[in-house]
Amino acid sequence: MHNETFFISTDKSYINFNTVFQYLNKESYWAKHIPATVVQKAIDGSFCFGIYKKENHEQVGFARVITDKATFGYLADVFITDACRGKGLGKWLISTILAHPELQGFRSWMLGTKDAHGLYEQFGFERLQHSERMMRLGLMNGYPETTTNE
Secondary structure, eight states, X not given: OBOSSEEEEOOGGGXXXXXXXXIIIXXXXXXXXXXXXXXXXXXXXXXXXXXXXXXXXXXXEEEEEEEOSSSEEEEEEEEEXXXXXXXXXXXXXXXXXXXXXXXXXXXXXXXXXXXXXXXXXXXXXXXXXXXXXXXXXXXXXXXXXXXXXX
């Protein structure tokens, strides 16, 4: 997928690990202080989407889908870099993910967000109904701050 300035790819060889790691570790609220080894393992085990500038392949967005590619998908680690927000790239990324041929026929999708409900609601996501049916095993509230990137 592409437009005049950017393209979206699922090719992991395009991923700029440092961009993804720095965003998740330093800027995100959901994965602050995440170790580099955990980010790499998450990328390796997920179906990843990146947004890149056509001119130099600079990464400006990212998302990953945790899925069996048959029944369920969990959308995670979605971000657009600050410099590229407000250009419709987040909407483009989500629509590309949801339309991807390998991600069709699911019973459901899930995601967690603190502040982007409006974006996801545009694509049919709803706040949980019957949340009494849902359970969670939360093993930690966040990643401990460390002095190294590992």
